[in-house]
Amino acid sequence: xxxxxxxxxxxxxxxxxxxxxxxxxxxxxxxxxxxxxxxxxxxxxxxxxxxxxxxxxxxxxxxxxxxxxxxxxxxxxxxxxxxxxxxxxxxxxxxxxxxxxxxxxxxxxxxxxxxxxxxxxxxxxxxxxxxxxxxxxxxxxxxxxxxxxxxxxxxxxxxxxxxxxxxxxxxxxxxxxxxxxxxxxxxxxxxxxxxxxxxxxxxxxxxxxxxxxxxxxxxxxxxxxxxxxxxxxxxxxxxxxxxxxxxxxxxxxxxxxxxxxxxxxxxxxxxxxxxxxxxxxxxxxxxxxxxxxxxxxxxxxxxxxxxxxxxxxxxxxxxxxxxxxxxxxxxxxxxxxxxxxxxxxxxxxxxxxxxxxxxxxxxxxxxxxxxxxxxxxxxxxxxxxxxxxxxxxxxxxxxxxxxxxxxxxxxxxxxx
Amino acid sequence: xxxxxxxxxxxxxxxxxxxxxxxxxxxxxxxxxxxxxxxxxxxxxxxxxxxxxxxxxxxxxxxxxxxxxxxxxxxxxxxxxxxxxxxxxxxxxxxxxxxxxxxxxxxxxxxxxxxxxxxxxxxxxxxxxxxxxxxxxxxxxxxxxxxxxxxxxxxxxxxxxxxxxxxxxxxxxxxxxxxxxxxxxxxxxxxxxxxxxxxxxxxxxxxxxxxxxxxxxxxxxxxxxxxxxxxxxxxxxxxxxxxxxxxxxxxxxxxxxxxxxxxxxxxxxxxxxxxxxxxxxxxxxxxxxxxxxxxxxxxxxxxxxxxxxxxxxxxxxxxxxxxxxxxxxxxxxxxxxxxxxxxxxxxxxxxxxxxxxxxxxxxxxxxxxxxxxxxxxxxxxxxxxxxxxxxxxxxxxxxxxxxxxxxxxxxxxxxxxxxxxxxxxxxxxxxxxxxxxxxxxxxxxxxxxx
Numbered sequence: 013x014x015x016x017x018x019x020x021x022x023x024x025x026x027x028x029x030x031x032x033x034x035x036x037x038x039x040x041x042x043x044x045x046x047x048x049x050x051x052x053x054x055x056x057x058x059x060x061x062x063x064x065x066x067x068x069x070x071x072x073x074x075x076x077x078x079x080x081x082x083x084x085x086x087x088x089x090x091x092x093x094x095x096x097x098x099x100x101x102x103x104x105x106x107x108x109x110x111x112x113x114x115x116x117x118x119x120x121x122x123x124x125x126x127x128x129x130x131x132x133x134x135x136x137x138x139x140x141x142x143x144x145x146x147x148x149x150x151x152x153x154x155x156x157x158x159x160x161x162x163x164x165x166x167x168x169x170x171x172x173x174x175x176x177x178x179x180x181x182x183x184x185x186x187x188x189x190x191x192x193x194x195x196x197x198x199x200x201x202x203x204x205x206x207x208x209x210x211x212x213x214x215x216x217x218x219x220x221x222x223x224x225x226x227x228x229x230x231x232x233x234x235x236x237x238x239x240x241x242x243x244x245x246x247x248x249x250x251x252x253x254x255x256x257x258x259x260x261x262x263x264x265x266x267x268x269x270x271x272x273x274x275x276x277x278x279x280x281x282x283x284x285x286x287x288x289x290x291x292x293x294x295x296x297x298x299x300x301x302x303x304x305x306x307x308x309x310x311x312x313x314x315x316x317x318x319x320x321x322x323x324x325x326x327x328x329x330x331x332x333x334x335x336x337x338x339x340x341x342x343x344x345x346x347x348x349x350x351x352x353x354x355x356x357x358x359x360x361x362x363x364x365x366x367x368x369x370x371x372x373x374x375x376x377x378x379x380x381x382x383x384x385x386x387x388x389x390x391x392x393x394x395x396x397x398x399x400x401x402x403x404x405x406x407x408x409x410x411x412x413x414x415x416x417x418x419x420x421x422x423x424x425x426x427x428x
Numbered sequence: 429x430x431x432x433x434x435x436x437x438x439x440x441x442x443x444x445x446x447x448x449x450x451x452x453x454x455x456x457x458x459x460x461x462x463x464x465x466x467x468x469x470x471x472x473x474x475x476x477x478x479x480x481x482x483x484x485x486x487x488x489x490x491x492x493x494x495x496x497x498x499x500x501x502x503x504x505x506x507x508x509x510x511x512x513x514x515x516x517x518x519x520x521x522x523x524x525x526x527x528x529x530x531x532x533x534x535x536x537x538x539x540x541x542x543x544x545x546x547x548x549x550x551x552x553x554x555x556x557x558x559x560x561x562x563x564x565x566x567x568x569x570x571x572x573x574x575x576x577x578x579x580x581x582x583x584x585x586x587x588x589x590x591x592x593x594x595x596x597x598x599x600x601x602x603x604x605x606x607x608x609x610x611x612x613x614x615x616x617x618x619x620x621x622x623x624x625x626x627x628x629x630x631x632x633x634x635x636x637x638x639x640x641x642x643x644x645x646x647x648x649x650x651x652x653x654x655x656x657x658x659x660x661x662x663x664x665x666x667x668x669x670x671x672x673x674x675x676x677x678x679x680x681x682x683x684x685x686x687x688x689x690x691x692x693x694x695x696x697x698x699x700x701x702x703x704x705x706x707x708x709x710x711x712x713x714x715x716x717x718x719x720x721x722x723x724x725x726x727x728x729x730x731x732x733x734x735x736x737x738x739x740x741x742x743x744x745x746x747x748x749x750x751x752x753x754x755x756x757x758x759x760x761x762x763x764x765x766x767x768x769x770x771x772x773x774x775x776x777x778x779x780x781x782x783x784x785x786x787x788x789x790x791x792x793x794x795x796x797x798x799x800x801x802x803x804x805x806x807x808x809x810x811x812x813x814x815x816x817x818x819x820x821x822x823x824x825x826x827x828x829x830x831x832x833x834x835x836x837x838x839x840x841x842x843x844x845x846x847x848x849x850x851x852x853x854x855x856x857x858x859x860x861x862x863x864x865x866x867x868x869x870x871x872x873x874x875x876x877x878x
Contacts, residue, residue: 014762038801042766046759046796050846050863051735052728053441053587053756055855056774056782058800060767062807062857065780142803184804184858278778281809347808347822396823400838403661410661411616413574 014041031134035141059183063146065279069270070150070337076266077259078115081158082107084256085214088226092244102254114214115259118153121162125169126152133178144183144190144343145173151191151337154260155330155378156198157211164205168197188385189344192378199378209233212256228256231328232317232367232375240316250327261333264326271336280340283349284356288335289326291360296322299368317368325364334377335359344385350398351391359384433621433656435643437816439851441587441775442791443734443756447693449594451704455719460503460710461745462488462521465738467499467558469567469871472518478510485532485555485686488521494571500555502688502709504530520745523710534684539608547609556680558748559673560610563651563660565874566845575667577616577658580607582630582671583623583641585648586733586850590693590704590751592671593627600629602678603671609681610669611635621653630671646816651848655817660843672751692746694720696734696755697793698727711746713753722755728796730754735850736863759797767800774799777810777855803858811852819843821852825862828869833876836869846870 017037024033037043038060047054083102087093093101126149134141152169172194177186199206210216213228231250234243245255253263261267274280299318302308308315326332339345339359346355359380366376464472471492476482482505487498501507503525511520534554537546548571551557562569569575582592596603611618621639622628630638639657646652650668660666669677672690679687688709695702700721707716713729730737731747734754738747746753769781775792776782784790811821819840827835846863853862 014764018762038767041762041764042797042799043801044760044762045798045801046728047798049861051850051853052730052737052739052754052796053443053734053794053854054798054800054859056771056776056784056799057778057780057855057857058767058798058859059803059806059857060800061780061782062778064768140801140803144806182804184806277780278810279780279807283809342808343806345808348820349809349812352809392823396820396839399818399820399840402818403838403840406659407661407663410664411576412663413576413615413665 017041018044028135028138031138031140032131035131035134038140059143060146062279063143065277066147066274066337067150069273070147070154070260072266073154073260073263073270073333074115074119074150076253076263077154077158078111079103079107080111080253080262081114081214081259082110083254084158084212084228085110085226088213088216088228089224096254110214114158115153117162118156118158118160118165118259119150121165122152122169123149125166126173129170129173129178133182137182139182142183144177148173148191148194152194155191155195155258155333155338157206158214158259159211159217160198160205164198164202168194168201171197184343186343187389188382189338189341192338192382192385195378196382207233212258230257231255235316235320238313238316240320247324247327250324255328258330258333261330264332267332267336274336274340280336281342281345281352281356283352284340284345284359285335287353287356288339288360288363291357291362292325292331292335292364293322293360294357295361295364296320296325299364314368325367329367329375329377331360331363331367331375331377334363334381338378339381339384344388346388346391346395348392348395351388351395354391355384355388358387431637431639431657433639433641433643433647433653435641435647435652435656435816437812437814438585438644438646439775439777439814439855440585440644440788441735441794441854442789443587443695444697444791444793445695445699445702445756446588446791447590447695447702447704449591449704451691451706452716452719454705454707454711454716456525457708457711457715458525459508459712459745460501460505460523460525460708461712462499462502462710463745463747464518464520466748467568468867469565469874470499470558472499474510474518476507478507480507481505482507482523483530483532484688485534487553487555489518491568496549496552497557497568497571498553498555499558500532500686502686531685531687534680534686536681536684539605539612539681542609542612544612547612550681551609551677554680554684555686556677559669559677561668563654563666563668563845564842565870565878566847567874569667570665573665575614575616575665578610578614578618578667578669579650579654579657580618580620580636580669580671580674581648581650581653582628583621583648585645586735586752587645588693588695588752588754589648589733590672590691590695593623593625593629594704595691595693595751596629596671596675598629599675599678600632602675602682603629604633604635604678605681606674606678607633608635609677610667614667619653619657621648621650623648643816646814646848646851649847651843651845652816655819655843659818659840662837662842664842670749670751673749690746690751692716692750693752694755695752696727696730698723698755698757707746709746709748713740713744713746714742717742717753717755724757726758727755728758730756734794735854736847757793757795759795761797763797777813798859800857800859802860805858805860807857810855810857814851814855815848817843817848821849824869825849825860825865828865828872831869831872833873836873837877841866841869841873 176190176193209229362380363377472489491497505525509522705716849862
């Protein structure tokens with residue numbers, strides 16, 4: 013097979029379809045390319061391995077999302093089980109099967125549409141198919157409500173890949189995170205499908221208005237409407253993820269494990285994750301402080317969200333997922349290590365702020381990240397300026413000798 | 429007085445096939461060659477015609493832009509071939525060596541009394557000058573500009589590089605003379621960096637500022653040390669010279685003879701018995717390569733170390749500045765699912781199912797495969813882990829790529845040489861040609877502002 017593919021590669025070389033063939037070929041085999049200039053040996057990692065590592069960190073969230081899709085659906089119909097048992101009520105074939113048939117099509121559409129566009133652009137522009145979409149394609153189904161219509165997703169993916177990425181020149185050149193561009197497109201184009209108490213549970217939309225109507229509101233949804241007393245989920249429900257929400261965002265445990273894996277493998281920036289958590293906690297503390305100081309009347313529509321314990325913000329909504337998997341995107345994030353601290357901090361801060369102050373849509377993390385994507389180059393600019401200033405300061409004490417060598421002896425001890 | 433430099437950021441690349449510390453005399457080469465690519469940025473003007481006789485140490489050509497700068501023949505013999513390339517550019521000069529060597533004996537200035545111009549002229553005329561390189565631009569030093577300091581790295585951390593202490597053993601006299609002469613060329617200091625072990629012959633040399641360096645590669649690169657000791661600012665000039673070239677300068681200053689003899693390390697996993705050889709600049713590599721034997725037919729032969737050396741072949745010649753010749757396997761083969769399976773036999777700076785972090789002492793047999801395709805810059809923060817200078821590597825590379833002269837200057841291009849980016853190039857996930865980008869950036873900056 014290795015030989016046959018090699019012959020095929022030679023046959024396609026220089027032809028228009030070469031990038032498409034090479035994409036499939038290099039998927040199977042790391043190419044036989046050797047070094048030409050510079051270092052003669054190279055480290056083991058390439059972009060495919062990097063992207064693959066992120067996907068591995070996402071797989072547990074995807075599987076959990078499938079089980080949870082089933083669990084939320086059946087619980088909405090039959091009521092939540094009294095004495096919850098992980099194996100009896102959650103990790104069941106029924107739950108998984110329902111999750112599979114609802115979530116897998118999202119994954120297939122996301123990858124199918126996105127990769128088709130990537131291949132198309134690669135063939136037209138004559139460059140290799142780049143790996144950026146491997147992660148984006150996985151992220152998209154995890155950050156949408158489970159019942160998102162497939163046609164809607166397809167349009168959003170096409171928009172996100174073309175406008176969010178390809179117009180800038182493809183992987184590595186984009187300004188906004190493509191997955192979040194897709195999410196934002198969905199949110200602003202089809203808001204009724206992206207929030208409310210009908211979209212988080214499979215089947216709730218089609219049953220609406222019938223005798224079998226079911227619903228499932230997210231924790232943030234309850235808080236935004238001032239119905240905190242109706243929240244039936246315990247803290248451990250929120251941490252383990254047995255709550256309604258976008259497909260992959262609910263289980264904070266698995267997100268935490270994914271974060272540890274990405275930090276350990278040095279693929280994602282721990283600086284961004286840590287500073288984003290600090291940012292979120294800071295904003296939460298500020299809001300808690302405002303409530304405690306009695307500056308906010310209880311009838312205020314912000315009261316519930318602002319009095320929500322600051323650390324619980326990390327357990328609900330997509331904040332944790334966004335911090336770990338989307339804010340750490342190296343292309344759209346800050347590129348300097350110092351810049352990453354500011355970038356992450358403001359993502360956390362703004363996420364919680366948008367959450368509290370935007371009653372229409374009680375999750376702010378995607379907007380916060382997109383906003384900081386735009387500001388990341390500015391942050392980097394000032395960080396790099398700092399380095400340049402240091403160099404200019406050094407220049408004042410520079411030792412520069414005149415160019416004609418005869419004069420030098422007389423100037424031996426002087427400095428320019 | 430010695431100052432310690434500790435480098436924390438970096439990566440040691442441990443390879444199989446380090447040269448054993450025994451030295452043999454290589455078979456005398458029939459033909460010697462100077463590869464003019466070694467002298468970056470020099471436009472040669474020939475002094476001799478094809479077929480003329482030449483003595484060892486007699487000028488072959490001079491620098492068109494600086495006529496006093498002579499480049500001399502390493503051996504005596506007949507200039508048998510001037511290999512030219514496109515637009516009659518001279519590529520290689522080949523000299524058929526005489527059986528008995530005949531040296532030009534130059535008149536040596538008295539070091540006790542000689543002033544800088546006399547020493548400078550002597551080195552320029554007798555062929556010692558091209559060993560001195562300058563920063564900025566990493567080219568042969570401009571004799572008209574006085575350097576603020578001279579830097580010598582006597583500590584090699586590059587993979588499989590020749591052990592400097594071993595190569596310099598018992599050469600204190602030559603080193604002292606060379607360092608004294610160079611010291612007169614700068615009002616500043618002569619900085620010498622050595623390893624932490626106390627074997628370095630530099631420890632008894634006078635007139636130098638001794639620094640002890642430790643840490644992973646690139647601690648041994650002179651650029652790293654300059655950045656730590658006294659970084660280059662805009663308008664400033666420093667010179668660098670490698671210690672094995674000091675020996676040639678030393679002998680030149682002691683005897684007036686340009687003796688191109690040099691001890692080199694033959695290393696790499698392909699070599700059957702890797703060890704040291706004494707040979708001469710420009711010698712045929714085959715004169716010592718087959719004495720040590722090779723394990724396979726197809727391999728990459730490198731003039732220099734695996735990170736910064738230049739590609740050559742079995743009919744090639746030892747480069748002007750090299751003291752290491754490395755042979756490693758070619759890697760032009762496919763690897764099934766090479767991008768997602770766990771990797772134990774390659775070095776990596778990450779832990780993405782690559783396990784070299786578990787075994788920091790293990791020696792690896794790396795080949796020339798790129799382990800992936802060329803991509804745009806995607807990942808950030810990785811270069812910084814192996815780049816110890818106070819410079820933003822990614823931003824500097826990008827400035828060079830877009831030819832933004834202001835940025836290049838402000839971000840510190842004056843301080844670096846391509847070799848300083850060899851390690852970032854090694855770990856680059858996007859497989860970008862860092863050294864080439866920096867070289868082109870330096871050339872552009874020199875052309876526009878230099």
